[in-house]
Amino acid sequence: MSLQERYMLKVEGLTVSFDGFKAVDDLSFYVEPNECRVIIGPNGAGKTTVLDLICGRTRATDGSVKFKDHELLKMREDQIVHAGVGRKFQTPSVYEDLTVFENLEISYPSGYSVFGALAFVRSPNVQHRIAEIAETIFLEDLLDEKAAFLSHGQKQWLEIGMLLIQDPELLMLDEPVAGMSVAERKKTAELLNRIIQDRSVIVIEHDMGFVADIATRVNVLHQGKMLSEGSMAHVQADPKVIEVYLGH
Amino acid sequence: MFSDYSMSELGAIFAMQGFAGLILFSVFVLMALGLAIIFGQMGVINMAHGEFMILGAYVTYFTSIFFADYMPALFGTYFFVAMILAFIASGTLGLLVEWSIIRHLYKRPLDTLLATWGLSLILQQLYRTAFGAREVGVTIPSWMMGSMPVTDMIEVPINGIFVMVLAVGISMAVYIMMFRSNWGKQVRAINQNRVMAGAVGINTEWTDRLTFGIGCGVAGVAGSAFTMIGSTGPTAGQLYIVDTFLVVVFGGAGSILGTIASAFSISQAQSIMEFFLSGSMAKVLTLLVVVGILMVRPQGLFSLKLRK
Amino acid sequence: MLNVQSLSAAYGASEVLHGVDINVPAGEIVAIMGRNGMGKTTLMKTLMGIIPEKSGAVDVDGTPITGLKSHQRVAKGVAYVPQGRMIFSAMTVQENVETGLTVTGQSKVPDDIYELFPVLLDMKGRRGGNLSGGQQQQLAIARALASNPKVLLLDEPTEGIQPSIIREMARTLRKIRDQKGLTIVVSEQVLSFALDVADRVMVIENGSFVHDSPRDGIDEAKVSKFLSV
């Protein structure tokens, strides 16, 4: 297996500074296909910023982010999405004025151009796919409901569904279970384990139980740098991690 | 365009125009400060800003009449009284407007644009009905007219200096109020999150009302000062609205310093260009440059960089 | 200290709180637990005067605050850390904390607040909106404490906070309670934190309390069952 194929995502020397403050500092890590990578780290470590950099929301000061053979740092947000990278935000962002169905439909990966969107028709294929996704995210009975009426957890799922429908090869989730109830957390872990099958996922989370449920590998970020990397057990035992993050 | 003039003339031209630009700058600052509070700090798009200014101008007019009739000896000083009264009158009207209209619209900032546009129509008609459709002439105390020669080419109008001093004074007061006092902190907190501001103990209703009133009061003072250089009639306020908004937006809506910097650059650009081009073309060019710069810096000259 | 009697609240026509009663003596920490959408936030907002009471009465330290505006309640000694932080993003960290001083009349932030959250001191001049999620959460608590309250309402304060700080927070809240005799009501979904911090645990379900028990001797299994239906 060539190096090219071995890694889905290569982050090298990634740096960003805000008015002199280095939020991410010469960071490198690699993500393999079909892997669920969890990034943990203290509040303010730069986790969200890393995702922002990868998906083009924030412009990097330096470094490189290679996704397959695309250099993401040079691309616009929508181009990054087309390349196969999906991103979920920390607070659920769904279109409250639209129904669950329409939310998913908007994310359906065709009709990206202006005229494509005008010509887009709700074909049986599209409907089928939407129904399928809705089932995956436990919302099959709520397709005609306005998103505004969903509970917090359901919104989180919907947003994940909006990403899934695009079938991205790399999925990035920022604190997907924050604010969820215990039961919902379980269901979400199940969901993630299911969708990891055919793609790579990067997750940021503070809920260690949840992390243990899903992670194949864990990165610990601290002050913009990699503090520790390895399996969940390895990381949890690392005294540095306990010191800055887990607590005694 | 420079070739028509000799070197020494050009020097004098730039000096004179620079000074004319300073006066224009002060005018812009005065116009914009009230709006910088109301729009920049409170987020209310007040299209009736010009009408609040004109109220100040009318107050000045009536004060001058009163002084001329009842205390002619003190006529030279009426202007100071007039400015205070203008502040009170426009400010009170502002309180009233906030209470009756604006406070219901804080959640819908763009709608304030429409409502205040309606308000401006009403105020114009009110002035017309009350004070007549014609312009009124405000007599300026004689010590404020005339000019001081600097060189034989350059003369400095006294009312220009007066406007400048006023602009500096009011800017400082507004700056201190908005950025160096607890009051300003509260106003900004409300602007960012009205509900939460209440939940940390800020009396949002009262703060809003007073802030709006002060913004309108400042507009009134500006209107009062403008009787020295402009006309006072029911519709005169409309002349100012575009320039005023542009100055505030160009500066970066949340920043008083930005407003001042923007007033300075726009006025200097316009003033210098006016000399070499026709007035109309100078205006067009200035506007285009401002729009061009705004494309590069969409949030204005002085803007905060905040993550989304 | 905090006395709530048959409090009801509604969004438009739909009633979300159905006549709840809470009685928290001075210095007690109560955790209100419940799944998503059960009415925790609604309760907090109603106590804070952000949502009007439909019926019922609320007293703080014997003085009724029913019907008062938010800022009046703050003056009467209620402070609030909302779910989702809601810090003032364009203002600096220090200014954010200072807004909490409005009702106290002080102009300087007491040092002990920064002692509780040293990060905030480091980032004093940074804009609130540029902080990370967890930092914002700490800022929100600091801001609430600045008003020197008698009753502190915290709505899911652990959301998005790193484990060590969560643990720290439980300790801190108890410390503040001990130092200042504060009464604390905290809503929570995570049982472990609730058990760490609270003297008493109440469970809310569909806008009414279904369980109320002191921490000591609590039937953990039963509460867990409520939380994970």
Place this chain on the structure above:
Amino acid sequence: QDYPTAEVNVTGLAVTDTTVTVGILHSVTGTMAISETGSVQAEKLAIAQINEMGGVLGRQIEVIQEDGASDWPTFAEKARKLLVSDKVPAVMGCWTSASRKAVLPVFEQNNGFLYYPTFYEGLEQSPNVIYTGQEATQQIIAGLDWVKETKGANSFYLLGSDYIWPRTSNKIARTHIEQFLGGEVVGEDYYPLGHTQFNSVINKIRLRRPDVIYAIVVGGSNVAFYKQLKAAGINMTEEDPILLTISVTEDEILGIGGENMEGAYACMKYFQSLDNPNNIAFVEAFKEMWGEDIVIGDVTQAAYLGPWLWKAAVEKAGSFDVDKVREAQVGIELDTAPEGYVKVHENHHLWSKTRVGLAKADGQYEVVFETAELVEPNPFPEGYQ
């Protein structure tokens, strides 16, 4: 009855046995209300006086007043209403050229009859309009000749608001100065309507040192211009340079302030201070109707002529029919006009005298010059275009 309705009104106009309805169409709202108020007052005064004298062909004049709202499409709309719905035989109205241009096709198409009071740029002559103000050459040339002859002025700085009247007028002025007076134009500048900052142009004027500032600034800009001129130390009473304007009537001085205008010269056909019996009676009646404080400018007087000219034409024609009135109108003389004696030229403009006034601190003009003869209107001046 002398004039049976069936005979005097064969075209279905708003004429009854006892009344005839005319239209007044001016802006009473918007930016132009400042200027047009005086015209409305004058027209109403004239109509009241005519009614008192027994009306027109034994009929009392009634008025339908419409607001043009300073908006040209509205003018067109209201003109159409007056002609089509209200069937008025004549309309007194409009002030700006733009509003007149907007209503002109409406009047021509519906065969209405408009009395237009403002001094204007000329270049127009419609069978459906009587122009009771002066066209540009009438107003301008006499003034320029006067300033050249009596003051020896040679260099001129032309200045105006940026629209057609100032531009056309300045073109005529420039041609006259350069080709007929052998003078020199040292600068020409235009500012957008509503402009309020004139320090730049004042600096330019200082630099070029013209003998005469020839200013055609209008509206609110006027106030700013004269105040800033004075503040900049250009003292008009010392005539260094001389300020000559054709756009500031007594109405405008009210806003500018007499003390700021003192020493300037204005060139037009009428000043309130004209000393003749017609005018004295007119001023008195005007003040009686509209208040002691009121002032009367050139346009106001021209507006006052409208109803009288129409009355005379209707009576000469013995009919309200527009075609007959038009025919009768040419050649009508009015020796009761406040400005003296006027006569309708076949090009539908008025023969009138042109005068130069010197502005006084009290806001009035003192007449310092008057053409000996009536000046012929020449809306399409050969050689000036």
Place this chain on the structure above:
Amino acid sequence: MTLSKNPLFTRHEAAAFAVLAFVIFLLLPAALDNFRLNLFGKYLTYAFVAVGLALCWGAGGILSLGQGVFFGLGGYCMAMFLKLEASTPENTSIQSTPGIPDFMDWNQLTELPLWWTPFYSLTFALIAVVIVPVIFAFIIGVAMFRRRVGGVYFAIITQAFAAILTILIIGQQGFTGGVNGITDLRTLKGWDIRTDEAKEVLYYVNGALLFVVLFIAHFVRKSKLGRILIAMRDQEDRVRFSGYDVASFKIFIFCLGAAFAGIGGAMFTLQVGFMSPTLVGIVPSIEMVIFCAVGGRLSIIGAVYGALLVNWAKTSFSESFPELWLFGLGGLFIAVVMLFPNGLAGVWTEKVLPQLTGLWKSRKSQPQKEEALQ
């Protein structure tokens, strides 16, 4: 499941279109005399702009305070053609240069400027009516939306454009007719547009065109693009991270609004008989936004009623109370904003419709928009 159903017209929508057609094509012509009908024809030309604004602002969240620019450009393109047709050498024989528009002659132009000459062709003019505003909108749109200028900033900048264009038109009077505008337009390919019959025909043409525009707008609203617009208005970032180039959608909808406005402007020129810079400036631009707001910014049909109602109110207030009508108009704006934030359409769907259909199922309470926006 109802999912597959996304008919182009629901029953309600079809009914709304039918009622509007009834009002425009049957009711108004039957109820009004020629003069009033012509007035309504003029109001309808504003409705084109309002419909465009309902798309840009209501759906897309892009508030333009410069729609007058596009209305004016469309109107001027039409006016230039008509003016050239009216300026035959015979008609203009008294000019120093016969055969050119009168205002050029007054401004000493001796020759038609080159850029005027294509406007001899009606086809060119008709294309220009749409294309010129679109090109302008495209330039502004690219410059603004690519730089992510939005919200109030965009509104104020478009307002500046309105100011710029007005000053330019007024300043270049030799080429544009200046303040007076382009007036005295007479015939369209020999057909006299000033007669009563012509005005009536134009009214129907106007109505028909408006329906074409409404159908286009409706189609856009109903398409995926329409939903993307709404999504963009509420969660621009999410749309971007769903793989859409947000700017290009904004540019498209802004251009479409401009095209509608251009058509409206051209019809205005025909209906009223002239075009002038007062239609370009800030005041008319704001008024157009108000038409849209009164109609209900989310509803394209509402926008039409809004344009008709406000203008009708303006006309009738000012006829009845020439000295006081601004109080009425200003009061109307304030009242609509404060009492009916969703305008006429809101009153219809929230108050009238439920009453009418009697189908008032007690729905879940509407979620109140979270007040505490960060």
